[in-house]
Amino acid sequence: RWDDLCLPQATAGPVRWWPCRGGHTEGWQIVAQKKVTRPLLLKFGRNAGKSTITVIAEDISGNNGYVELSFRARKLDDKDLFSKSDPFLELFRVNDDQGLQLVYRTEVVKNNLNPVWEPFKVSLSSLCSCEETRPLKCLVWDYDSRGKHDFIGEFTTTFEEMQKAFREGQAQWDCVNPKYKQKRRSYKNSGAVVLADLKKFHRVYSFLDYIMGGCQIHFTVAIDFTASNGDPRNSCSLHYINPYQPNEYLKALVSVGEICQDYDSDKRFSALGFGARIPPKYEVSHDFAINFNPEDDECEGIQGVVEAYQNCLPRVQLYGPTNVAPIISKVARVAAAEERTGEASQYYILLILTDGVVTDMADTREAIVRASRLPMSIIIVGVGNADFTDMQVLDGDDGVLRSPRGEPALRDIVQFVPFRELKNASPAALAKCVLAEVPKQVVEYYSHRGLAPRGLDVPAGEASAGCTP
Incomplete structure (x- = not known):
């Protein structure tokens, strides 16, 4: 996309350089020549074989239909x-x-x-x-x-x-x-x-149109409390509470959560856990409130979630298996109630923090396919160094996700983020990766439902919402 490449340079004055794997050109050259091809370079200016990149500039009129x-x-x-x-x-x-x-x-x-x-x-x-x-x-x-x-x-x-x-x-x-x-x-x-x-x-509404129209984004955080994370009393555990530095879950929770917090209208997060034995009977639960208040599982901001997590950890027994479908289905039930209102007013995002392989993959695929028809998105953050191949499958970037019965997902609603590759990234880079697909997913959902942002007049006979491919 041209605006991704040259947005910082789209100002008055000299056009600055933009890098391309070590190669470079000037923005005005692309516009003037319409088509520019440059070799891809490795570090130190060496050619990346015969690989090239071609940028084509087109003047698009203001038609957003x-x-x-x-x-x-x-x-x-x-x-x-x-x-x-x-x-x-x-x-x-x-x-x-x-x-x-x-x-x-x-x-x-x-x-x-x-x-x-x-x-x-x-x-x-x-x-x-x-x-x-x-x-x-x-x-x-x-x-x-x-x-x-x-x-x-x-x-x-x-x-x-x-x-x-x-x-x-x-x-x-x-x-x-x-x-x-x-x-x-x-x-x-x-x-x-x-x-x-x-x-x-004739009219395509943007993510900003829906937000300005009063659509509220609600986040739910789900934390993996399975035994594969290691004994929290052991310093090698991903859940180990070190008084001097945060563990991997806290790093991911704070880094990603603070980004999501800016999207949440009331800054209150539903905070859930899965895969642990919980009091008083110490039976395994895959969708429990980490504040142990099933009537009100919300926490005030990310700091509230952090405090609930730290208070919860000593009270539960890490167990298993890593079943994600119950959490997805729980949030989906709330989203289904919103769908029945027929308004573009509430959209739900489930943020799952987990350390590895999902045990109930078939049920998870089924739950995601059902959720793809609801005002809902899922962000999965992989914590630790485990094999996250299954998570890449759930992220439908390589093809349409299908249920075990062969039913395709209506929308791609899953974004997978391997935190180990981003924990040292800048907040801006992390935000771009974590929330890269959310605006598109929101617009796609309301487009499919034909729902315009609230408060906007829609001419008779015109579609009330749209999407970009």
Whole structure:
């Protein structure tokens, strides 16, 4: 993003340098040349092999609208020998230099020559740089698990043409394989792609719009009290209380919590624990209030959470297993009650501090998928040096998270932060990492629900909320 790269330089006066892995250029060069390619450099100025970075500058008008598109196809070519094709569609924007920029890739529809792909939303700036006559190219492929997808066909259109054809009920394009067309006189197409639905929305609300409209962010802190953290009486334990310096949990709690505190409207945190035997019966609990007041589990600010944690630790027995699903479900029940109000007024963020492997991974995935439909996000902070591979799976950055039953998450609501890599970072760097996805997640939720910020008038017939891809 241009504003991420050059925001500090977007002021009057000389344009300053911005670093790129040791390489550099000037902001005005990018704007003037439209496209700048520079080699990536290692330390001491050595080239990083043949790697390069290319920055493309585009002048985008003030259009912050977005569209929802839904495609299907019929009578596609069969590319598989013993079954039918597994088609997916790619939509590209044609840039000024005639290069292709991927806008969206659909899911794969297995064993089907007449696929119906899920609807998707995309901003007009991403789709066509807000130029409705800019060419768009659609390619249809037969999926191959080894990555060698078979090309079925393609067509070129524009967003302007899409709208006109859809209004006239003729939004259908021949899916053409140029090689077949060149070789066979009788060749017509390899099927057809139909624009099944098109919805154009004119207003995209920002995270700030919702906050200014009175949306309140509520944080819940959940702390891992399982035995894998080590005996708190042992100095090697992640829960060891040293009178002279904070343990790993306190470091993470204070560093991350103080950042989150600035987002919380009333500075009161629900503080929960999981994986310990608790008084009076010392039965294992996976969602207990660390102040031992189940009627009011809130603490005043992060300092209140710290005090509750320090008072709680000597009273519980660290046990297990590391079950996270009950905590997620508990917060989700509160978020579900808010969802029923039909207003953009309350959003819930669960901050989980844990030392490693989740035991109830299947139940956790199920709970996250259900929570993805609620006004809720989850930040998982990994404490210590354990293997956090499972946490990376829950963070849906590498693909859509699915429940054990195969149901996909509606939104990516999980952000994983390995604290060991950030505990020496500046507050600004830590804040950027911890809260990087929260504004987008908030806007995506209210966009999906069609809820505008409170207090804003929405013109009749216009979508009340939007999102950026």
